[in-house]
Amino acid sequence: MSMIAARNIHKSFQSQDVLKGVDLDIGKGETVVLLGASGSGKSTLLRCLNFLEMPTSGEVCLDGKRVGTPDAGGRMRYSETELCQLRQRVGMVFQQFNLFPHLTVEWNVMIAQRKVLGRSEAQARERARYYLEKVGLAEKINEYPARLSGGQQQRVAIARSLAMEPDVMLFDEATSALDPELVGEVLQTMKNLSGEGMTMLIVTHELGFAYNVAHRIVFLHEGTIIEEGTPDEILVHPKSERTKAFLRGHTVFRLPQPEETA
Amino acid sequence: MTYKWDFSFLWNYRHVLAEGLLNTVYLSLTVLACGLVLGAVLAAARISRFATLRAVGSVYVELFRNVPALVLLFWFFYTIPVLTGIQNGRFLTAAVAFSLYSGAYFCEILRGGIQSIDRGQWEASIALGMTFRTVFGSIILPQAIRRTLPALTNEAIEVFKISAVAATIAYPDALYQAKLISDTEYRPVEVYTVIAVLLTAIILVLSGLSYALEYKFSKSN
Numbered sequence: 064m065s066m067i068a069a070r071n072i073h074k075s076f077q078s079q080d081v082l083k084g085v086d087l088d089i090g091k092g093e094t095v096v097l098l099g100a101s102g103s104g105k106s107t108l109l110r111c112l113n114f115l116e117m118p119t120s121g122e123v124c125l126d127g128k129r130v131g132t133p134d135a136g137g138r139m140r141y142s143e144t145e146l147c148q149l150r151q152r153v154g155m156v157f158q159q160f161n162l163f164p165h166l167t168v169e170w171n172v173m174i175a176q177r178k179v180l181g182r183s184e185a186q187a188r189e190r191a192r193y194y195l196e197k198v199g200l201a202e203k204i205n206e207y208p209a210r211l212s213g214g215q216q217q218r219v220a221i222a223r224s225l226a227m228e229p230d231v232m233l234f235d236e237a238t239s240a241l242d243p244e245l246v247g248e249v250l251q252t253m254k255n256l257s258g259e260g261m262t263m264l265i266v267t268h269e270l271g272f273a274y275n276v277a278h279r280i281v282f283l284h285e286g287t288i289i290e291e292g293t294p295d296e297i298l299v300h301p302k303s304e305r306t307k308a309f310l311r312g313h314t315v316f317r318l319p320q321p322e323e324t325a
Numbered sequence: 326m327t328y329k330w331d332f333s334f335l336w337n338y339r340h341v342l343a344e345g346l347l348n349t350v351y352l353s354l355t356v357l358a359c360g361l362v363l364g365a366v367l368a369a370a371r372i373s374r375f376a377t378l379r380a381v382g383s384v385y386v387e388l389f390r391n392v393p394a395l396v397l398l399f400w401f402f403y404t405i406p407v408l409t410g411i412q413n414g415r416f417l418t419a420a421v422a423f424s425l426y427s428g429a430y431f432c433e434i435l436r437g438g439i440q441s442i443d444r445g446q447w448e449a450s451i452a453l454g455m456t457f458r459t460v461f462g463s464i465i466l467p468q469a470i471r472r473t474l475p476a477l478t479n480e481a482i483e484v485f486k487i488s489a490v491a492a493t494i495a496y497p498d499a500l501y502q503a504k505l506i507s508d509t510e511y512r513p514v515e516v517y518t519v520i521a522v523l524l525t526a527i528i529l530v531l532s533g534l535s536y537a538l539e540y541k542f543s544k545s546n
Contacts, residue, residue, distance in 0.1 A: 113452055115448055115451060115452060143456060143457075147454045147455070147456055148454070149454075150451065150452055150453065150454040151453075151454035153452075154452070154453075155449075155452040157445060157448065157449060157452075159443075159445050161443070161445035161446060161448060161449035162449075163446065163449075163450075163464055163468075164468065165467050165468050165471060165542075174463060174464075175450075175453035175454065175455060178455060178459045178463055179453060179454045179455055179459070207544065220449075223453070224452075224453070227453060227454065
């Protein structure tokens with residue numbers, strides 16, 4: 064059974080249809096990478112799964128349970144309590160990190176544990192240290208975010224989400240705002256997480272990461288899934304013309320491999 | 326200029342002056358606290374997704390920002406007893422009138438600060454499962470206060486100065502006590518000079534605290 068699922072999700076902004084009926088199932092422990100050109104609706108789909116955007120129609124199911132209840136007209140209605148509960152179980156990491164600048168690293172990871180989960184300060188601190196250790200930033204607990212590099216900030220953001228002990232993690236272009244030399248440390252953290260069996264949906268442009276880490280790749284074009292399969296099927300042997308064109312755009316320039324130059 | 330300054334007689338009135346200054350500080354701090362809380366609640370209303378709350382917030386601000394503080398004070402002091410038959414004390418009347426007045430200003434300062442906070446802060450908090458109240462109180466408002474500290478300090482100083490208006494309804498603040506002494510001794514020059522210096526000194530302490538706070542906050546930016 065799927066951990067999180069989208070059923071026929073539509074999303075329109077004013078007159079523009081961004082998602083045109085997306086179905087997606089992510090199994091427990093599965094790592095799925097979402098690819099697509101800019102404007103294809105990847106981020107919107109991700110944001111519909113934790114209701115940062117309200118789907119215009121369609122359903123989201125978490126662990127087999129549908130979120131929201133339809134009213135008499137068939138429109139889904141969501142209570143704030145229900146959405147807050149869902150979001151506790153679905154973590155999200157953003158392109159711009161969005162750490163809380165007025166709090167230390169430790170409190171960034173503690174605050175939601177305190178205010179949302181109601182954990183004691185000692186327990187929240189213990190969990191914060193555990194997860195900061197996990198992302199390799201135990202020595203930064205008393206720093207403010209502004210003192211950290213982008214890669215470190217993003218790893219704190221990952222720890223902040225993990226501290227809620229979510230069932231699913233969503234990554235919205237988590238490395239796109241980073242200097243190239245900092246991308247690796249964040250991708251490595253994500254890879255470790257995947258290896259530990261976290262259920263993950265990742266929007267990224269790092270094709271190498273997608274190839275090596277994803278169990279499944281989904282290609283989105285103009286609000287519709289047009290191809291999905293294993294990394295090998297999508298990245299090496301794509302069938303759809305759209306996918307081929309997208310991959311060509313990403314591999315115009317690449318480094319020669321040692322055996323090719325020999 | 327033949328006036329001969331003589332401050333010595335004021336020593337006999339030191340307790341009267343001290344009482345006046347204490348009353349000024351007491352009234353000002355009360356108004357400051359109430360005005361800030363009121364301002365924060367109003368600012369939350371003004372950015373609410375509910376149109377009714379937004380409307381209430383803006384009507385409030387336009388009303389209480391535009392009525393002169395003195396008119397507001399007189400209104401509460403002279404019309405409430407007529408309308409309700411209840412004569413409230415001078416302290417309560419002044420505290421209520423000035424809190425309502427400064428609340429409108431604090432609201433607008435905080436609203437500006439709140440709206441300058443990046444949308445990502447809201448999104449990250451909401452994505453962690455926080456309710457509007459928690460996001461507002463724990464994440465957005467503390468940052469907005471840090472950002473608007475110079476403007477908030479301005480308004481806090483304004484509150485201190487406006488508190489002197491309460492002397493017009495015979496609230497025994499520093500100014501009122503000064504007037505009492507001046508009327509008894511017929512030496513307004515010394516009394517009002519001393520009171521001006523003392524009030525300025527108190528406000529300087531306040532600004533000093535604000536700078537210290539700004540410095541402390543700057544470490545997180």
